[in-house]
Amino acid sequence: MTVNPLAPSWLAHPEDANVLPPAVWSQNASRSASGEIVVAGVAATDLAAEFGTPLYVVDEADVRARASDARESFDREFARIGSAAKVYYAGKAFLSAEVARWVTEAGLFIDVCSGGELAVALAAGVDPARLGFHGNNKSLAEIDRAVSAGVGVIIIDSLVEIERVADAAARHSRVQQVRLRLNSGVHAHTHEYLATAREDQKFGITLADAPAAVARIRELGSLRFLGLHSHIGSQIFEADGFVEAASRLLALHAELLRDGPIPELNLGGGFGIAYTSADRALPVSTIAASLAEIVSSECARLGVPVPVIAVEPGRSIVGPSTFSLYEAGTIKDVLVEGTAVRRYVSVDGGMSDNIRPALYGADYSVRLANRGSDADPTLVRVVGKHCESGDIVVLADYLPGDVRPGDLLAVPATGAYCWSLASNYNYLGRPAVVAVLDGRARLIVRRETEADLLSRDAGLPDHQSQGAA
Missing domain, CATH: 3.20.20.10 (Alanine racemase)
Known part of the structure; x- marks a missing residue:
């Protein structure tokens, strides 16, 4: 096992990057036989297909x-x-x-x-x-x-x-x-x-x-x-x-x-x-x-x-109950100071749905959600799609080395101060919030659409804002 020198001292190299540490995840989160993350009987891929990403998923x-x-x-x-x-x-x-x-x-x-x-x-x-x-x-x-x-x-x-x-x-x-x-x-x-x-x-x-x-x-x-x-x-x-x-x-x-x-x-x-x-x-x-x-x-x-x-x-009640679900997009390996490689995994959200890393230097974890993998763990930095170099969702964690565009990523413990601090930076709509219970998922806060964003712009005729996606 080779430890990446870019990893922070507190971050242990995992034997298995698929494990869901129980202290960080909600009580009803687990992996299925196929390796997919399931919460309260609902699979991550089903949640993404029905509600889209980014998405806050609450274990009711x-x-x-x-x-x-x-x-x-x-x-x-x-x-x-x-x-x-x-x-x-x-x-x-x-x-x-x-x-x-x-x-x-x-x-x-x-x-x-x-x-x-x-x-x-x-x-x-x-x-x-x-x-x-x-x-x-x-x-x-x-x-x-x-x-x-x-x-x-x-x-x-x-x-x-x-x-x-x-x-x-x-x-x-x-x-x-x-x-x-x-x-x-x-x-x-x-x-x-x-x-x-x-x-x-x-x-x-x-x-x-x-x-x-x-x-x-x-x-x-x-x-x-x-x-x-x-x-x-x-x-x-x-x-x-x-x-x-x-x-x-x-x-x-x-x-x-x-x-x-x-x-x-x-x-x-x-x-x-x-x-x-x-x-x-x-x-x-x-x-x-x-x-x-x-x-x-x-x-x-x-x-x-x-x-x-x-x-x-507040945090101790709702924080561990929720994870954020993203879709991975661009993936880049960046050579840092000529000594080590940091893998940047970009997702379809970012500081607009979780400002805490930028605001407080908060650390988070990440796991592959749509599948399991036997690939060797690779140090990653999960970043968003916003126009800021500080647009970081997870500063440092390990994902399987075969992480690829289109994979679903889950960031746990996002129930507190993520949705409530969310913004429309770069005109992104705030994500939906769904509650899962006994094998069923239901919407509790709907996703903001472009129509929602344009409806507040007083410089636009009504018909333009109503026609937005």
């Missing part, structure tokens, strides 16, 4: 199972210490009407961050009392709509929002429940753009400013203070950041209890998942047990009752 049973596991784990661990838990699904990871129904049927609440996400949840029939509304710059219209709809809790992100939410609640003759988002100062081990509790960033208010803010909330008859909120970042593998954030918030929680009740404490989300076989993600049961332990011990030390604990996982 996997999403439902992960949502139920999160709720059951937090319910169990916090019941053990004499309290309770609320699990909010972070809709920003991926939200559609179907996903909103799946997670609420599993007993979860939903966290939304914009008027659009709120609209999707309400249109899906979600009880507004089971919604939390986030955002560092909520418009007056968004606040008014959330209050009038009866959203369960609004997360206050700045001092000015206290007055804005109070005014909206008074206009609608409501008492609006609110949380106060704090910048805990905890430095999570993640990408700089994913760390949301460092001092120099846009979210929340400081711990020092919190007492005065809570006092103001309590003065206003149209508001009810539900508790503090913290979110330290995303794609976090270690529990120490959550433990430290919980410790800091509980100290302030205990101080604020002197002036009134505080029924809840929200510790946010950000639980990491495996994108490659080198990633080691914590099981949700381990996270729940760790948080219950620190909350219990800190509350005992502070001499205060254990509050209801809320968390907000």
Whole structure:
């Protein structure tokens, strides 16, 4: 076995490039006897033939199972210490009407961050009392709509929002429940753009400013203070950041209890998942047990009752459930610095359907989807069709050396922050999303067509946009 010197140090040379590592793939993904990838009884070639590529393929049973596991784990661990838990699904990871129904049927609440996400949840029939509304710059219209709809809790992100939410609640003759988002100062081990509790960033208010803010909330008859909120970042593998954030918030929680009740404490989300076989993600049961332990011990030390604990996982529920399906096109072997060859495999999507590698330097895996192969593994870089050299889908992985144009490629763990960050760069339509369950596939978000793209161009006559493919 010859190891390509261009391979990153973390990437192991596989004995078999057909293997689907279970930590990276959904629970119902496997290979058929012929070597084709099958998810929930539906073959990749059938999905491509019916729905086209690029395509997001969601294992519905996997999403439902992960949502139920999160709720059951937090319910169990916090019941053990004499309290309770609320699990909010972070809709920003991926939200559609179907996903909103799946997670609420599993007993979860939903966290939304914009008027659009709120609209999707309400249109899906979600009880507004089971919604939390986030955002560092909520418009007056968004606040008014959330209050009038009866959203369960609004997360206050700045001092000015206290007055804005109070005014909206008074206009609608409501008492609006609110949380106060704090910048805990905890430095999570993640990408700089994913760390949301460092001092120099846009979210929340400081711990020092919190007492005065809570006092103001309590003065206003149209508001009810539900508790503090913290979110330290995303794609976090270690529990120490959550433990430290919980410790800091509980100290302030205990101080604020002197002036009134505080029924809840929200510790946010950000639980990491495996994108490659080198990633080691914590099981949700381990996270729940760790948080219950620190909350219990800190509350005992502070001499205060254990509050209801809320968390907000999104990626860990929907991320591993989904893979992106592409068709391979141009394939090039490029000699790098005269020493080694990197094989570039171009696909029919790219940074328009997965911006995370370009935005965060995120790593992904790839597998041949339409067949198995005994060819020796070859180091590849999977790239898109956009006009950017940074248009990379998979920076480095191994595919069988006989990969060829027309093959289907599957990139796992694309359920979170891929569709939701998708764009129309180079005028590509955003891909469809299909759910697979018990041998059947159904469309849950349709593909954008050229007609969709042209319909927004006010410089075109209606008949031109309607005639596009």
